[in-house]
Amino acid sequence: MKKKMMALSMAGVFAAPVVAIAQGTNLTLFGSLQAEYATVNRDGQSSQALIGDDTGRSKMGVHVTENLGSGFKVKARAEYGFNTGAGNLGGARERWVALAGDQWGEVKFGRVQSPFKDFAGGMTIDPFAYTTLQAAGSGGTMTASANGLGAGAMGFVNSAIRYDSPKVDGFSFAGLLMPGDSNRLDPANFIAPSGGFPGSQTNSGGEDGEWDFQVAGKYDTSVQGHYFGVFGGYSRDNVSTRQRISQGLTNNEHVWRGGASWSWQNFKLNGQYENINNAVGAATCTNQAALGDPATGSLDSRGQCNSAMNMGGDGNLWFAGGQYDWGNTSFIAQGGMSHAHATALSGKRETSQFTVGMIHNLSSRSSLFGGYQRVMVGSGASDFFRDMNIWSAGMRHNF
Template sequence: MEEMMKKALLASAALLTFSAVAHAQSSVTLYGRLDAGLEYMNGVPTGPAGAPATGSSHRFKAESGDWGTSLWGMKGVEDLGGGYRAVFQLEGSFNTMTGQGPGGGGLFNRWATVGMANNQFGTLLLGRELFIANGVWDFDPFGQSNWSSASLVRGRNWPQSSNNISYQSPKVAGFDFYGQYSLSNATNWNGNGTTPQGREAGAYVTYTSPLFQIRGMYDEIRNPANGTLGGVYNPIDGGSGGNGAYGYSREYTAMFNVFLGQFKVQGAYQAIRTSGMTGQLPGQPTTLDHEWGGVTWQATPAAALIAAVYHVNGNNGAGNATIYTVGGSYNLSKRTLLDLQVATVQNSKTANYGLNANNYGSAASTDNPFPGHSQTGVYAGIQHSF
């Protein structure tokens, strides 16, 4: 009897040990972020939906995602042995104010990948990801908040990418490489109107040291209608999702961070170029030059103050615009912060850029001010991460 009990105890111990090892080799993490606040903006166009604006007014709005996208997701890893790991990530956005998720049936509209990782050889992923142009996030003083580096290029810096293959290298002597390649899935390699996405691709190289960080990036997004690096606008509201230089183009970007104790200085230059553009009306650019710079002061471990300037200049009568903005955040805990941003956009005579990353056009539905007019806004909110 005693012998049988010893064997049972040994078997139980072995089972518990196996279970602990298996648990250590595989894990799944649920995570998310909720962002909500109140927003005031003036210079907001008014008039019938889908028609040219007939006037302008101011607006108070309950808003989700001004400081950062509200999202939820899960990611996991399985140890395959020999230093290799299987990895996956699923992530979708939603509106905190309404509870609604992304449209178009995209439950995981931001991220849906599976792949392999190795500390020595890097990470290879397949699936849907944030497009590589989002690599400006690390160098934007406001971290791609709603009024920052995407605003003056009408969302060109923050799309997602499907049918994607990506590779992230390990860091070697301070350098690392990241690349993406997204297939059109059409019979024409670049796209021919039979699929919702044209071919997309890009790469960047980053050098990081204790004092500074620099990144050089190239990317391109092709028009799914014909595979070109350009498009034709709807003259009223720019269509759904934006197009032309703001949607289909090449982008060359050089960025830097400088770390000076409590201060971080950031800046970037982007050259956005098209080809094959035909039929564009005056004010619809084929090239854009986009720059920004800013300073973050980490005044205390909990409080940060930020000031930044963003500028864009377009050809073909598109004019130029500048956003001046200040703001900051205060961490109530490691996971909860309060945020505030004040911004104004100043347009030249022919430009009509808004604070938000609106489509090109002058319709009331775009939120753009009238050409030559300014727009000013204030946002205050709370963000919690889990």
């Protein structure tokens, strides 16, 4: 009898968290697993192929929501990304806590995505996002800044506050502020343990370069079966004292973005334009977007960062795409161009690309995808930038 009572008591202890979830707190385990066979053939060198996911789609995480009543909620999220074709444990993605209200929106605190990535354009209009065929990075028609302020697959902003408004009469907006005042948050201050060159740019902000921010807004409506949407935004990356001294930068980075979407029945069109002045973060690129480490300048990496501007220089990028849905299959054609203006230290560079492919949904959670991308680099670029042919076929499952 005592053993039965003890067993019942232990069961009650372990059941307590479940009861708490049922009484207003909900915890969701989510993730995505993807593997693709992708071949990258850069002119003048042998083809390089792998089976895996080096673009940053595969992830696993938890999302928690607690209902406080009166329309208020507390939310929390933590997720990690990994490569299905490798044995490493992966890297940190989003990590934040948030306070949300039905009437006024949501405020997040921590490591977040930028509005240029998941709110206004960016990866929201690229059906091949998080694949080797994506428009950011090697495709070179969207900013993929390693400081997290662009549309890079694994680009996140540390030490940030982000606000997302509710939608009112079709209008909504989002804003991000990175107020951190710390040398460690300045990517130009990071030096490898063995000395030598600064490490790759992974964060925004830093000493005297903090208070970076980004704002974006959008409007969408439906008229007689036609969907129309427009969006725009502004991003500012402030130059730090160390960047002024070591890199000779004198001006802050300014990025303006605008775009639109239209869909009717099975057809969909998207377009986006970005204008960049005094590139700081926009002169870098995440490893996932570039399919390798562009900082090494090595011809051994699978890709190249065609979306990056010259440090301290101006430039622009445009992207356009069309999609037709036939049953469970989407046929996609898209392309664009990036133009990095010349500076005193670097020549101008123009890169254009077009992509054709398809996505077939096996279910609401599983899909197959594949296609071809051609990247063409104009004259004047360094030997690291070359024309490329990319073939990809892969499978994805979301849970």
